[in-house]
Amino acid sequence: MKREQASDWSLEFEKAIATSGLADDISRCISCGKCTGVCPVAAISPSYNPRQIIREVLLGNYERIVQSEEIWRCFWCANCAATCPSEIKYPLLMLYIRYFSMSHGAGKKHVDPFIRFVTKARQEAVTFQPGKPARLDEIRALRSSLGLSPLRIVSDDGIREYQKLFEITGTDEWLKNYQETPEVPINLSYLEGRILVQDDSNSGSEREA
Amino acid sequence: MEEYQRLSLIDPQRVANLPTPDKLFLFLSCTGSIEYPGTERAVRIVGEKLGIEFVESVDQTCCTGYMLTCNAVNPQLALASTSRNLSIPQEMGLDVGVFCNGCYGYLRELAHLLHSNPAFKEVGDKANEALGREKFRGHLKIYHVQELWYKQLEKLTSLVKRPLTGLKIAAHYGCHYLANKDVAIDDAQYPTFHEEIYKALGATPVVYKERRACCGYSVGRGFTHREETVLPHITNKMLSAAAAGVQLMTTTCPGCNTALDREQKTITARGNAVSIPVIDLSQLIAFALGAPVEQLGFKANTTPVLPVLERFIK
């Protein structure tokens, strides 16, 4: 263990966020803690602390953010944004931070469960349509009894166009990259209360105390 | 005087500015279509009673917000599909009505980003161009149906066929409507307009400790952090509602409804017995307005609804 070195921080992180167009102006944060005070996740899992995450970003402690388990806990309820005296759109910041973390090969286990929804949505242009025939029959029966189409169907044109969007926005390629990129092992870990410890085994397997 | 009645922070100017449209584009919700199709039906029934015709399009796709906020797609896809989806009502010359807080929040935020950031606009414009669609111009209005219902509260009151006398109802407002502080008609911290609607329907509004706590299900944490945070959170919320004597809860988002209704089974199985039916506000209104109960799709609910509504059906 050594003291945190300010020389390890990077201003690039804050700059990247500012140019992302999503969550500019986080330098307005006055670290008042209102966000954390109303955060439902912090209430259950106090090592997740939105105020401290903003500070990490402002100081440029990007390595700790990238490897953070905590960032994946956010419910995205926006209670923080609704109460923030400095009008910081924290959920958009969090969205960006998660993508940033992924771009460093972290966080895959928190994204993997959703890839199947994306794959299905690409085929049907609707999310969450179940695959199990019995469940589909149930839905068909209920919807029909309400005078709705048996299933919510997007037109063939609509599906074609949606698939084209996957192509032209580079999403198909993005997904391919995502799936081909292995998760980078993490060699830092945190205890509750944010005490930094060196992981001697360097295995990255014990990320949570 | 009840707590919720002592102070209203509803913005009268914003309510006054809401339209009473004849016709709106109905933006369909994936979760709604699959989990609680009765909601969509109820929206149409209430709309009909208020003289609002809802038009849909089979070309409308998923809003893509969920996949974006689960970090499972390239963010540009969400911008492009918002641009494309909103070009449909734009071509029809209609404003948009939404009945899912998720779709509402994503559409508004993404439309704002498309409109305000040239780089994002280019993504949207390029997409629409490639599909042979009009550019999204950003002028159409996006409403959540709950605010349109509140706008016509007097008319709703006059249409009540089944006064819900004595029914103790509590609100789950959902975060992604109220967080839109620039347009939401009520205070993000202590809203009261749902309680006003319950009263208009003859019911007894109940406030509970965790009424502004979120459902725990947005951005997919129900899949990734269910045991760690989501279940303890929902348990806490629902137990606080039970402690306040809540008999029925309403939502304005099929996603919230899924979390609060379906998870009660697990919460109960783990030793905290709780049984509070959770339905959409539009379903409640449609019911009070006399809609045939079989049209409201309560069969879809995990926590049975009819036991608390039965006595109002003649």
Next chain:
Amino acid sequence: MLNEGVLVIGGGVAGMQAAIDIAASGREVALVDKDKSLGGHVKEYGALFPDLTVGSTLVKQKAQIIKENSKITVMLGTEVDKLQQADGTIIASFLSSGNPKEQIFTAAVIATGFDNFNGKKYGEYGYGRYPGVITGIDFEHQEEAILKRPIKTAVFIKCVGSRDRSKGMPYCSKICCMYTAKQALELKKAQPKAQVYVFYMDIRSNFKNGEEFVRGAMENQHVKYIRGRVGKVIPTNGRLLIRAEDTLMGVPLELEADLVVLATAMVPSQSTNSLVSQVGGKLDTNGFILPIPMAESENPMSLTKGIFYAGACGFPCDVKDALNQGSAAAAGVLGYLQSNRGAAK
């Protein structure tokens, strides 16, 4: 009658002090206030920082001096409707019980003071909804009754309507740290067994003896200061549940209280804007009077030719500062009249 007189608009402590100092030189002063009595906000205050002079005592003392000075004409229940400059004079038209009248003056002091921030704008704190939630101003007005309530735990919430750009109030209201410390102390003295918490972001006690005063509250009376802005107040078990983060520990916390006091900010007074703009003065982005840069005016309280200002219409200030500014504006008026209008009659 008052053609050579000076107009002082606002009968709060700043305006009273200005009137007293101008009249002491032998000049006629008209002291105008829209209220029914002199003393502005301060007449309803209890003990004032730093020497714990009682607000009403201070106002009585100033009012007595004014009463005894025949040079000062007090015009209560009177509003200044129009204020114009013409040929080195100032023409004011008054509205008093609906009757307009016009008078000419040689100089004027604007001391229109401030309004109190409306605590109801914070839905999360429930002011106006939960009887246990009051503002610091309510505390001053009903101190005796409040200190008699059974209080096991009291919570003071600072920065209500200040340092909050989401509410359009980005500035620090300056005095709330001190009055909160004072009220916490008073509560603790009245009910030594009560646990008193003050939630703060920064402690801004930069007044003479301010630091010692706040430290005294912590060290001698064991008022607990917690760094964090309260997120939510929720009624529960007949008490008030406070949710906040202790930002020094990085820990979200909850506690139950019987009394919650919101340290509401000083906000610009409604009447300042129209008066200042009529005489070509400007307001800053927060709605307070925009001062002339220090090196460009003869007197620090100068606004435009022959017109000065004093007190909280310029920016939130404590009572001592308001008195100082009243005196400074009076000096400005007298200097202006001496050099521009000849000696006093």
